[in-house]
Amino acid sequence: MPTQLERRTATTTALLDATEAVLHERGYAATTTAAVCERAGVSQGGLFRHFPTRRALLVAAAVRVAERQTHDVPAGLDLLEGLRHLRAAVRSPANVVWHELVHAARTDEELRRDLAPALRTYHRRTRAAVASLRPAGHPWTETHQTALRIVVTYLDGEAAVAHVLPDPDRDEATLRALADLVRPLLEQP
Amino acid sequence: MPTQLERRTATTTALLDATEAVLHERGYAATTTAAVCERAGVSQGGLFRHFPTRRALLVAAAVRVAERQTHDVPAGLDLLEGLRHLRAAVRSPANVVWHELVHAARTDEELRRDLAPALRTYHRRTRAAVASLRPAGHPWTETHQTALRIVVTYLDGEAAVAHVLPDPDRDEATLRALADLVRPLLEQP
DNA sequence: TACCTTCGATAGCGGTCACTCGCTAACTTT
DNA sequence: AAAGTTAGCGAGTGACCGCTATCGAAGGTA
Numbered sequence: 001m002p003t004q005l006e007r008r009t010a011t012t013t014a015l016l017d018a019t020e021a022v023l024h025e026r027g028y029a030a031t032t033t034a035a036v037c038e039r040a041g042v043s044q045g046g047l048f049r050h051f052p053t054r055r056a057l058l059v060a061a062a063v064r065v066a067e068r069q070t071h072d073v074p075a076g077l078d079l080l081e082g083l084r085h086l087r088a089a090v091r092s093p094a095n096v097v098w099h100e101l102v103h104a105a106r107t108d109e110e111l112r113r114d115l116a117p118a119l120r121t122y123h124r125r126t127r128a129a130v131a132s133l134r135p136a137g138h139p140w141t142e143t144h145q146t147a148l149r150i151v152v153t154y155l156d157g158e159a160a161v162a163h164v165l166p167d168p169d170r171d172e173a174t175l176r177a178l179a180d181l182v183r184p185l186l187e188q189p
Numbered sequence: 190m191p192t193q194l195e196r197r198t199a200t201t202t203a204l205l206d207a208t209e210a211v212l213h214e215r216g217y218a219a220t221t222t223a224a225v226c227e228r229a230g231v232s233q234g235g236l237f238r239h240f241p242t243r244r245a246l247l248v249a250a251a252v253r254v255a256e257r258q259t260h261d262v263p264a265g266l267d268l269l270e271g272l273r274h275l276r277a278a279v280r281s282p283a284n285v286v287w288h289e290l291v292h293a294a295r296t297d298e299e300l301r302r303d304l305a306p307a308l309r310t311y312h313r314r315t316r317a318a319v320a321s322l323r324p325a326g327h328p329w330t331e332t333h334q335t336a337l338r339i340v341v342t343y344l345d346g347e348a349a350v351a352h353v354l355p356d357p358d359r360d361e362a363t364l365r366a367l368a369d370l371v372r373p374l375l376e377q378p
Numbered sequence: 379t380a381c382c383t384t385c386g387a388t389a390g391c392g393g394t395c396a397c398t399c400g401c402t403a404a405c406t407t408t
Numbered sequence: 409a410a411a412g413t414t415a416g417c418g419a420g421t422g423a424c425c426g427c428t429a430t431c432g433a434a435g436g437t438a
Contacts (some may be wrong), residue, residue, distance in 0.1 A: 025296070026296050027293070027295065027296030027297070028218070029217070029218035029293075030296060102353055103292055103349075104216070104218075105353060106216065106352055106353050107214070107215050107216030107219060108216075112353075119354075143366070146359075146362060146363060146366040147366065147370070149363065150343060150363065150366065150367060150370065153343055153346050153347050153350060154339060154342055154343040154346060155346075156346050156350070157342050157343060157344075157345050157346015157347065157349065158342050158346065160292075160346065160349065161342065161345070163295050164291055164294060164295050164301070165308070170335075173335060174335060174338065174339065177332070177335040177336060177339065178339060181336065181339065181370055181371070181374070182370070185370070
């Protein structure tokens with residue numbers, strides 16, 4: 001016999017898991033409360049006991065995704081390995097969910113406002129992930145920052161395209177070219 | 190007294206103009222047939238005399254955008270000027286509309302299918318725009334192709350971010366860094 | 379045990395969506 | 409000028425949206 005708290009967290013977790021899954025599979029507009037509830041195995045009324053509005057549910061999912069992605073950034077990789085890891089992170093379902101929400105925020109002022117804290121968390125994550133690409137002990141210059149902003153933005157843009165038009169044959173070659181492109185900047189003092 | 194054909198093209202043009210405007214301002218999901226009709230000054234029933242479904246209207250708008258962007262790619266620019274022009278094109282309202290539709294296509298199979306021809310046109314446009322970045326008379330190698338794919342994808346991804354989180358202070362610096370990054374590759378034989 | 383609170387299910391409400399239908403008016407053909 | 413075709417209108421239609429009111433079941437407290 002579970003406690004009330006256990007019941008509560010179990011259903012909210014199920015709802016957030018379902019929200020992520022539906023966002024990933026069907027996109028923002030088709031992520032209806034009914035679809036989420038069906039997937040979570042919760043009745044439609046049950047959702048609104050834990051989240052006052054649909055938007056609150058989506059923002060909670062965004063916060064959870066951003067915080068989860070903050071963790072597990074491995075260190076000590078060389079440049080190419082680091083890029084590979086970064087690309088995988090950026091193409092992960094979690095990042096698709098994230099883009100789905102950020103994209104919707106462009107034309108939804110209230111969503112954009114509620115998403116702002118999670119957006120800051122996301123930026124912290126990308127900076128941390130990117131920091132692991134430079135050998136430890138070396139100082140960071142303005143040039144490095146800019147080069148790495150380019151890398152991250154490129155990979156993020158590439159991921160968006162890859163989800164509509166995948167091109168696995170060229171993936172590895174492009175990544176090597178990217179590494180060659182930024183290596184001089186990263187390894188200079 | 191206009192002919193039937195003139196009347197027809199006038200209203201379809203008004204509808205497509207309105208579709209672009211609403212897509213740009215309110216996004217894909219909020220681009221309802223009612224909103225488009227109101228903006229175009231056409232009754233709701235009138236729309237369906239020219240476009241059998243909402244999707245057909247959106248695809249027609251996409252085709253028109255992609256074809257329009259194919260034109261006016263100036264030649265003879267140096268690298269930095271070329272990048273500036275490319276970034277402006279990629280940040281234009283037309284490209285926002287384009288991204289709005291491509292993004293929606295990720296989770297809408299029928300839209301993705303109908304959008305495929307326009308997507309090929311779009312790729313032709315980006316290749317043409319990017320070809321102007323290399324001095325005329327120089328042959329194109331595989332390395333150049335890959336480097337320029339990176340440039341275009343980066344700028345496209347940057348544009349997507351810029352619409353949610355603009356950062357004009359760093360825009361110019363980032364563009365110069367990008368030019369420095371790819372210049373060695375472009376100017377080598 | 380008796381009482382209270384919270385959770386989750388069900389039915390349904392008001393609103394909006396894409397799309398249809400019946401119609402008038404305008405253009406085209408004969 | 410008569411007949412036929414097409415453009416455009418706007419009130420509907422059923423489906424589905426986010427959300428709420430109500431209620432039985434289960435957990436917590438005395």
